[in-house]
Amino acid sequence: MLQPYIPVLLLILFVAANAVMMIVVSHYAAPRRPTPLKDAPYESGMPPLGSARERFSVKFYLVAMLFIVFDIETVFLFPWGTIFFGDAGAGPGMGFLLVEMLVFMVILAVGYVYVWKRRALEWD
């Protein structure tokens, strides 16, 4: 039952070991002669002004929240997609499943139009 997952586990271990090896080997093989100037953040040669730990636009949070909402809708569509045509609408039948999906899409569209009208998708 879980046999197909064994190679994935092996691959994860193998790739992770490779990643660690790359970092460790280059850490020991490479020279390290730091100077204050070399370690300064790179801002095109200008002396850095202020810290990078500034506040940033709230838009990024907004996009992340919208993503969670709409991505979960996508996830809901996967089980529906599996039985819709593949199993010829097993159980309830294709017509019922289609109507079900249309209702779902309408609800989703209402939310989408609301988000658009509230200008949550604008970037300026």
Next chain:
Amino acid sequence: MTFFLIASLIKILAVFTVIMVGVALLTLAERRICAWMQDRLGPNRVGPQGLLQPAADGLKNIFKEETYPAQADKTLFVLAPAVSFIPALLTFAVIPFAAPLPTPWGQVSMVVADLPVGFLYILAISSLGVYGIVLAGWSSNNKYALLGGLRASAQMISYEIAMGMSTVAVLLLAGNVTLSQIIARQQDSLWFVLPLGLAFFIFIVAAFAETNRLPFDLPEAEGELIAGYHTEYSAMKFSMFYIAEYSNMVTASALMVTLFFGGWDIPFTNWDTTGPAEVLKTLATLAVFGFKTICFLFLYIWVRWTLPRFRYDQLMALGWKVMLPLALVYLTILATAIWILHTRLGWAYEARFAWALAGLNAGLAVVLFWFLDRGRLVSGSVETGSA
């Protein structure tokens, strides 16, 4: 069980090696093709035709001095390249790359792990790569890196929805997420690029955005962000981001081939899918799969040196206001069409069914491109209203 483990180990080693060598050659191919398109020579001094250039670059990167920016969060700064690198090399595991290979101990399927969850595994693992990018941007303590990381995360999650929706279309026709069964379904009738043309269009646009390639390479737009999230990275850690980006390209190309271009299927013949497994079939299908994947990789490079970069608000508008509604509407129309063809007209899924859907897609594509080309949603650099 022992045989299964040994075969799996050999496949893991082979796939890992092929991807790493492929990525190395891909960086060379990118530079050579770029040079060719810009009418110059490109790297051609190290080895014949510059073939050893990637090896030289790799060696240099191992022995090069690394810089750690002064106020960086050291732990996360070291961790970020690994977090980006590991998922990038994991995603290829579920893609079948050839017909089964017969051996004296039984048949070996030419896929590292034929998981029942299929491409859901790829969608899940490839989104983990965004953590590496965000961590890199944040831990560098550099304003440009931070902006690059934020942009990358917003861009990747925006296009992920459209990408997921376009794979639901594939799922509708295949009825299964397992990639080997999706390939089998395409071998029976048509490659899904015909009956699902618009899904392929959505998928390829989303794939370009997910891999941060031009015209969507805003996270590392050198004109505004120096190098984006990997500004502060040098030597091997930079190289790991680079490998991650290119192996994501390889996986995205292979996934497009698998979902829409029949995977390892050889067109216009049933020789590869029927009858007993042969070594020759495995080799031939492997070559065909490689050729298809290379075509898409060439497309990636071609597009990079042809199209200009989007502006950031255009990128987000395209993702949220064009791709997402398009995917939703397309899915609705497709489901309705399948219902009409199957239940009303009583057709089973075969070539006739697929061609009917292909016609539907062609019609929808005409409407879509007519709509997109009004110059309002994706206005580009064209002045509107003044002419």
